[in-house]
Amino acid sequence: xxxxxxxxxxxxxxxxxxxxxxxxxxxxxxxxxxxxxxxxxxxxxxxxxxxxxxxxxxxxxxxxxxxxxxxxxxxxxxxxxxxxxxxxxxxxxxxxxxxxxxxxxxxxxxxxxxxxxxxxxxxxxxxxxxxxxxxxxxxxxxxxxxxxxxxxxxxxxxxxxxxxxxxxxxxxxxxxxxxxxxxxxxxxxxxxxxxxxxxxxxxxxxxxxxxxxxxxxxxxxxxxxxxxxxxxxxxxxxxxxxxxxxxxxxxxxxxxxxxxxxxxxxxxxxxxxxxxxxxxxxxxxxxxxxxxxxxxxxxxxxxxxxxxxxxxxxxxxxxxxxxxxxxxxxxxxxxxxxxxxxxxxxxxxxxxxxxxxxxxxxxxxxxxxxxxxxxxxxxxxxxxxxxxxxxxxxxxxxxxxxxxxxxxxxxxxxxxxxxxxxxxxxxxxxxxxxxxxxxxxxxxxx
Amino acid sequence: xxxxxxxxxxxxxxxxxxxxxxxxxxxxxxxxxxxxxxxxxxxxxxxxxxxxxxxxxxxxxxxxxxxxxxxxxxxxxxxxxxxxxxxxxxxxxxxxxxxxxxxxxxxxxxxxxxxxxxxxxxxxxxxxxxxxxxxxxxxxxxxxxxxxxxxxxxxxxxxxxxxxxxxxxxxxxxxxxxxxxxxxxxxxxxxxxxxxxxxxxxxxxxxxxxxxxxxxxxxxxxxxxxxxxxxxxxxxxxxxxxxxxxxxxxxxxxxxxxxxxxxxxxxxxxxxxxxxxxxxxxxxxxxxxxxxxxxxxxxxxxxxxxxxxxxxxxxxxxxxxxxxxxxxxxxxxxxxxxxxxxxxxxxxxxxxxxxxxxxxxxxxxxxxxxxxxxxxxxxxxxxxxxxxxxxxxxxxxxxxxxxxxxxxxxxxxxxxxxxxxxxxxxxxxxxxxxxxxxxxxxxxxxxxxxxxxxxxxxxxxxxxxxxxxxxxxxxxxxxxxxxxxxxxxxxxxxxxxxxxxxxxxxxxxxxxxxxxxxxxx
Numbered sequence: 026x027x028x029x030x031x032x033x034x035x036x037x038x039x040x041x042x043x044x045x046x047x048x049x050x051x052x053x054x055x056x057x058x059x060x061x062x063x064x065x066x067x068x069x070x071x072x073x074x075x076x077x078x079x080x081x082x083x084x085x086x087x088x089x090x091x092x093x094x095x096x097x098x099x100x101x102x103x104x105x106x107x108x109x110x111x112x113x114x115x116x117x118x119x120x121x122x123x124x125x126x127x128x129x130x131x132x133x134x135x136x137x138x139x140x141x142x143x144x145x146x147x148x149x150x151x152x153x154x155x156x157x158x159x160x161x162x163x164x165x166x167x168x169x170x171x172x173x174x175x176x177x178x179x180x181x182x183x184x185x186x187x188x189x190x191x192x193x194x195x196x197x198x199x200x201x202x203x204x205x206x207x208x209x210x211x212x213x214x215x216x217x218x219x220x221x222x223x224x225x226x227x228x229x230x231x232x233x234x235x236x237x238x239x240x241x242x243x244x245x246x247x248x249x250x251x252x253x254x255x256x257x258x259x260x261x262x263x264x265x266x267x268x269x270x271x272x273x274x275x276x277x278x279x280x281x282x283x284x285x286x287x288x289x290x291x292x293x294x295x296x297x298x299x300x301x302x303x304x305x306x307x308x309x310x311x312x313x314x315x316x317x318x319x320x321x322x323x324x325x326x327x328x329x330x331x332x333x334x335x336x337x338x339x340x341x342x343x344x345x346x347x348x349x350x351x352x353x354x355x356x357x358x359x360x361x362x363x364x365x366x367x368x369x370x371x372x373x374x375x376x377x378x379x380x381x382x383x384x385x386x387x388x389x390x391x392x393x394x395x396x397x398x399x400x401x402x403x404x405x406x407x408x409x410x411x412x413x414x415x416x417x418x419x420x421x422x423x424x425x426x427x428x429x430x431x432x433x434x435x436x437x438x439x440x441x442x443x444x445x446x447x448x449x450x451x452x453x454x455x456x457x458x459x460x461x462x463x464x465x466x467x468x469x470x471x
Numbered sequence: 472x473x474x475x476x477x478x479x480x481x482x483x484x485x486x487x488x489x490x491x492x493x494x495x496x497x498x499x500x501x502x503x504x505x506x507x508x509x510x511x512x513x514x515x516x517x518x519x520x521x522x523x524x525x526x527x528x529x530x531x532x533x534x535x536x537x538x539x540x541x542x543x544x545x546x547x548x549x550x551x552x553x554x555x556x557x558x559x560x561x562x563x564x565x566x567x568x569x570x571x572x573x574x575x576x577x578x579x580x581x582x583x584x585x586x587x588x589x590x591x592x593x594x595x596x597x598x599x600x601x602x603x604x605x606x607x608x609x610x611x612x613x614x615x616x617x618x619x620x621x622x623x624x625x626x627x628x629x630x631x632x633x634x635x636x637x638x639x640x641x642x643x644x645x646x647x648x649x650x651x652x653x654x655x656x657x658x659x660x661x662x663x664x665x666x667x668x669x670x671x672x673x674x675x676x677x678x679x680x681x682x683x684x685x686x687x688x689x690x691x692x693x694x695x696x697x698x699x700x701x702x703x704x705x706x707x708x709x710x711x712x713x714x715x716x717x718x719x720x721x722x723x724x725x726x727x728x729x730x731x732x733x734x735x736x737x738x739x740x741x742x743x744x745x746x747x748x749x750x751x752x753x754x755x756x757x758x759x760x761x762x763x764x765x766x767x768x769x770x771x772x773x774x775x776x777x778x779x780x781x782x783x784x785x786x787x788x789x790x791x792x793x794x795x796x797x798x799x800x801x802x803x804x805x806x807x808x809x810x811x812x813x814x815x816x817x818x819x820x821x822x823x824x825x826x827x828x829x830x831x832x833x834x835x836x837x838x839x840x841x842x843x844x845x846x847x848x849x850x851x852x853x854x855x856x857x858x859x860x861x862x863x864x865x866x867x868x869x870x871x872x873x874x875x876x877x878x879x880x881x882x883x884x885x886x887x888x889x890x891x892x893x894x895x896x897x898x899x900x901x902x903x904x905x906x907x908x909x910x911x912x913x914x915x916x917x918x919x920x921x922x923x924x925x926x927x928x929x930x931x932x933x934x935x936x937x938x939x940x941x942x943x944x945x946x947x948x949x950x951x952x953x954x955x956x957x958x959x960x961x962x963x964x965x966x967x968x969x970x971x972x973x974x975x976x977x978x979x980x981x982x983x984x985x986x987x988x989x990x991x992x
Contacts, residue, residue, distance in 0.1 A: 026852060035935075043866045052755075060755055067623055068847065070844065070845055076840050077589065086608050087595070087608070113553075118563075121566040125780065128973045129907055130907055134779040140986070143510075143985035159639060191827060270539055285827075292596040296600030297635065297784075297828060297834075321973050333982055338672075343675040352770065352782070355781040363553065367553050369516075372524060384533075385533055
């Protein structure tokens, strides 16, 4: 087997040193009647060529985003990733290293985490950021749990503009612990009154902007109410590129900002692995979940980096830890930080403007069509349209015409009476031809 | 003969080939190929970009006044600057591809590059989780196939694919258990989770996060859990036990069948931490041992790269009793095809959702490629080689280093403690740091907590005999040096790493967690 270096001779020499008659002697603690005497009922080993043929065959059955006009978003976004990003994250020293527990020989990882934390703090307008979470949805849950710890209160209020999967993740966890969740109904027009719901039991209010339906939200008023009532404002985003153009949550008074970082540096990959971003006000740092990298000096006084404030974490504090997270999204965080370093401030702002410009062009094209209505007053690169008839059927019919045209709202919110709505996202990858293809295909579908 | 930075012989002219302990200060602070590298904030400039993008033609925005006006504070790098920066950073890291990475409990095995190439196929990497299911039949088939392998290898009835890492899998499994308990009307009473002292920190952290109360179970003299100790703690208030098998001392839990039986007889559930499944894959099946739920770290047993701390993937296999409570989404076979069930109206007993979308697809591709490459025969061989390698290290070091539970056969990792170091005045940390100077990544240290000054060595099946022999010879040399009292080789080590020991106390006392622009002089 090509991945196993030991030869038959090696094995027998080694068994002799160990003093075992055969390999099974080393497995003799497994109860005799529970040992598998033969290989499992699964195929035997395959060559690299055979495996490639099999899996390439499966890959070929899927329609890749880059091969068609593509407008699918709703929490994961298609962007161009510079070739150098994927090259760099495949450097052996990044790809095949572990969590940087031995700091002296992991300065590469630690330094990019430190850089990542700085970038995320800047992007969100917050004081501190951690070394990443699994994804935006789990980061949102962690933020709610952190708000429980900070406030000593149990109730979370979830905006109806929060990504439905994110809301489900929070509700699922809180149902387990008996913590109250007020989850507002889908809020297509960003018209809900969250401020009026904040009371003395409220630990946090969770609001997304751009929200699930694409609307930009003013968080400043809500932040003031939260502060007055002693609750935390948790701001969520699912499209990190938006932060290059839109007022950051930190500037509007958010206490914790969490989001999905996939759209910078990471491919769609059918939903994972992604990278959760987590930032907060400095005063809450000791209640934060996950790893933090900090600057220090070595024995010769040279700058270096270490994992720090570990007394929050499970490997030290066990049942008193701020989170159970261990492995996070290291390599996805590296892809994020490299892509963002390549973009830089000027590039990110330009990329965000192109995204917005393309979305505006698309909205103008679609709202001119009979039978199609764009519902948003504001948006970044994604908005909601109303079609005549069933949105899911329309999206299927677009797919049959070779256009991946969006996400029917009913895919995430079935039975909510929103079956005629479709989320349509547009990024720098879309051309005028793509937009025309969508409009053409939609013409016949609605 | 050791070259010490503290003993420079400056100013003496040297002949080529002459041995020297000369240490000079360079202008750049670089030391040959060991290059000092600034932060992107020191190298980059806000107006520079390594991505060419054209400014869009003027248009009427729809931002409703929410335009970001103030500087963000992000530096930009041109592509050559970025390449150089990150390649230089990479060179400050140790990695499996540069040497044995014997972190116990972490399973740092070879990461086949075929798996990387396959995961990057556009048909896997460039598909959206919410594009119509009719456009991703190959993706659904791949998940179904991986699920089949996982269930077959573990002898379990179902598998939840969405957990994103081991700890997330633990939460998933314990949520299924909590849901099953609630369904029996025992939610108000069954609040206790038993966790052995040798457990990963994630186990107690997971249990308390879900509202359980943790009660510890001691480890007996041989390093395993005594079924009688478990039994004495069982009762109507116990929800589950979380037991790692093989455990974190590298030992197979000999009483596991009796423990499972006792737990079940008491109406509780058996959660198995599957972090060490790589030792027994193809040799026994957790389902046959009585396990109700177990996560599988695809980034350990099935070799998806650790990537400097993730991403992982932690699918959870479930017994038939727990299967109905599995989280959404999951695959259902409808006629000839597979379909994702994404909502509770089709899964009335499901406990809910634990993450957006459908799991770590990129890791699934890699793990399945690993499984297909090995096959049933290769997976069994991999477990055997991993166990043989660990025992070979044990047999080769046992005369010099002490083992907390006596010398006994181990599984995929071998645990030493610091009793043998006591007379030397050196610590486990000193020993580990001296390994760095020898070109090795240290083993896991100070874990598990049940061993004083623990040193947990997991070589994995990826090491050749020559590699193990050098590793063993080096540890023997270090151990003998320590015993001889050559403490200068340890105290202050590492000497030859990109950094000497780092001041962790200072980092924690006044945390600097991001770069800030220095004040102008």
